[in-house]
Amino acid sequence: MVRQTGGARECLLLPAHSPMQKLGYIPGMCDVPETFTDWFAIRGWHIHPHQRDMLDHAHNPTTLLIAPTGGGKTLAGFLPSLIELSLQSNAPGGLHTLYISPLKALAADIRRNLMTPIDEMGLPIRVEDRTGDTPSSRKRRQRADPPHILLTTPESLALLTSYEDAPRMFAGLQRVIIDEVHALAESKRGDQLMLALSRLQGLCPNLRRVGLSATVEDPQAIASFMSSASDPCTILQADPGPDPDIAMLETETPPPWAGGGAAYAIPAVLEHVKAHKTTLIFHNTRAQAELFFHNLWLANDEALPIGIHHGSLDRQQRERVEAAMQRGDLRAIVCTGSLDLGIDWGDVDLVIQIGAPKNVKRLVQRIGRANHRYNAPSKALLVPANRFEVVECRAALQAVRAHDLDGDPRGPGPLDVLCQHILIAACAGPFDAAGLYQEVTQAGPYTSLTQDAFDACLEFCATGGYALRAYDQWQRLQKRSDGLWQLRDPRSARLIRMNIGTIQDTDTLKVRMRRARGGKPLGEIEEGFAAALTPGDTFLIGGRIVRFDALREMVVEVSRDAGRTPKIATFMGTKFATSTQLSDRILAMLAQDDWPELPSHTRDWLDLQRQVSHLPSKGRILIESFPHDQREHICVYGFAGRNAQQTLGLLLTKRMEDLGLAPLGFVATDYATLIWGLEPVLTADALFDPTGLRDGLETWLAGNALMKRTFRASATIAGLIQRNTPQARKSGRQATFSSDILYDTLAKYDPDHLLLEITRQEAMRGLIDFGRIEDMLARSRGQKSLLRLPRVTPLAAPLFLEAGRTPVQGAAQNRLLEEEAHKLMVAAGLDT
């Protein structure tokens, strides 16, 4: 990476109308006010070059700062605001700076951190945070009398812009700081934020934007994402610091053939924990984190203080762990992506990544959490969970050393988020459609939005946009005689406001200890997992084994259960797919003649595969067909990531069923799909015809649960389904009908409806990820080798041990259900 800090340092002059001049701030002045330099001096600090750069560019309409964790990034973002506000002594109050963070906890944390310099320098600056947790009395006061600096989240900001008094509240706003913008840029939360900023820019034309980002592969993409279409964005890169000290853990015992637990590495991991002050142990899924934590404690003879932290745990529990961490009481934390962002932990001196990192960029950001002292290398250790991950970890190490980060460019801004934005605009008051379109297309993700697409979204918000024009007298939005659009029923604003946001938590249920009334809350599990529990089943949560007792009022009641083997919670967590770039690196490694860099067990394994079959390659899809255990199998090495390989399994088994090959089930990993059935597959042409696969996506997969889940997410964001209603708040869950019914109804009667179109677009990524199947077909240009082999191959063997097998649906489900029903009837003595 090129070092760009300390570039242009000359002082630029601002046009006379600049708000900065009104404040008496001399633009480009490199000297920081004495109050500040004194304060820095007392603490023995000096201003980092990139913090000074930010001051020099404080007048730019948009600035993106890319800095490693611990580089004083947040202060760099706030320093211009603090200086401007400190020079503003006689000016009226009012909102000056808005700070947006993806995490509520971060907003509160930043407020505490900001108060230190403000108090110590005696600056007359009011700082407040505002999130979903802020009491409503304070929220009301903040709207009437906003602080100088308001710290909030994208959702709370969207809510603020939905109020009629938004223009008054945001009048005078000078700067907006977007923290962790790299994370927001990957999600719909970011798209929503950019739409909200477009609206603010309309209210405050001189608003300046600052983005703070971790190291990313394509700074320009983040810059285009976060700047207004008509403004340029300056990109500042801080010194990335020395390269990390990163290695792969090598143990006496080779990693197992399959699985993700890495239990084999526990003794070695404990040794590393002992040898360091504080270790973060990252996992890819919550279930794996729970299991590892459990096993770690079983082996923790010295009772080292080790905690666990993930998104399914109760908030209080998480806060306790965070506080203990900040006090330095913990030697290690087993965690997931919930610690990827934000809070500065200070004393971490080792990061351990369990399981292949799946994505090099995320790995680099995680590694950056170790050793926050500027200019000290971070220390990290990769622990492959199975034999194949040895290859993947090695490929990831190469990528980190080559500074080759990955990232799939996101498409244009999604339309479901736009629909929600239109509804939010309507809550704020009557709007002009042309003006709103103009404003929306200023937002980075929506610059290429067509008038037609916008009109379709507006129509959806107004009438539902159905082919059957029914109940037009009850439109949600109405066009008035003056041409402005408004809510037909002003009371519906409440419902819209209650449902603002794009975060889709899968339906989860709270878990509590049974015992006394209002037993201790432990966290949350998925509704689907809870439904599969029968009383007496045990699972892990928060590092302890609990027994399921009962489901009462939508709360999972459990009791303590010591010493039994748990049934593992299948927390959804996020199952990341291995990125395209990392998959390509693995394929490139497999193409080598030999692998001196790999441990001998893995090297021998690949060698054997090459002898008995082929190694998968980038330009040709390898398909192995072989009998095993009285069944026929094919193994398809697509290297398309687990979601796409899963979808491929669904599509291929359907085609096999049509061809009479009697598939029974399949299992998918990041690199391959293994399908078993009754008939041997001897040719692949009919199976892999791209048109046929695409048709399968359109027709057969259209009825699949994954499509329905994708639809539910989009329909909720677009405002067709309300998760929160005033009634539901009062009485707990209502007997609302499932969104699957809406999906089926639309598919049957209105297949061209906007929401189905959005669902098809979403299917290209995410859970279905058909885009990666298209990529796979494109990169191999239809080239494939089907090898008929006498027995299972070395590379296919681990797939037989993978969990998460999917039986072929359809007739099979009814048969299973009948069997089960019969068993239950017999057991209950009801069989006649």
Add this chain to the structure above:
Amino acid sequence: MTGYQFTFAGHSLMALGSGALFLPDHHLLCVSDLHLGKSERRARQGAAPLPPYETRDTLSRLEADLTATEATTVICLGDSFDDRAAAEALQENEKLWVKTLQAGRRWVWIEGNHDPGPLDLGGMHLAEFTLASLTFRHIAQADQTGEISGHYHPKVSVRARGQTVTRPAFLIDSDRIILPAYGTYTGGLSSHSSVLSDLMRHKALAVLTGSQPLPVPMPRQPGP
């Protein structure tokens, strides 16, 4: 036509996979909780406009059941309409469709909590209907026998080899039957809920709807 046959209060009955209850000896078909006009009511209340296709979908299924069973008596067990105004706001072709289905049949609208009072849609309007030892009413009452009701939209989850399947279901014991909701836009109340567990006797059965109706012991809340 697939159905689960059983005897109740001396009558031979059949729980159809569609969620309708058929009494072959009386050529009587009973359906509950059609909730016609739900999308109109939702739109009127200012909520998001739902796809306005549920009435035609529900009537299509009802028509198919009537054709298959050749029923001459139809009992709609209450909450046939999402509310009074929704009944009045049905599209003309939908009202006509209801009239066509009624032609040549005895048709009874039982009052529900959503649709009290008579409606201008043909047929009889009754609070309850009795047929020999059977009583048809919308909401189950305590200490009754031979009672057939709806209202609760019961649904049942069964776990089969790790997969959980949830479907609307009939609840049946020696004294009462609770019908699943027949309407397209209807949700369900789990058989685990205390109100259903309290109403139904311990030996109650649940019959899952679907292409092949399936009886299972009614899953319920384990006792405290």
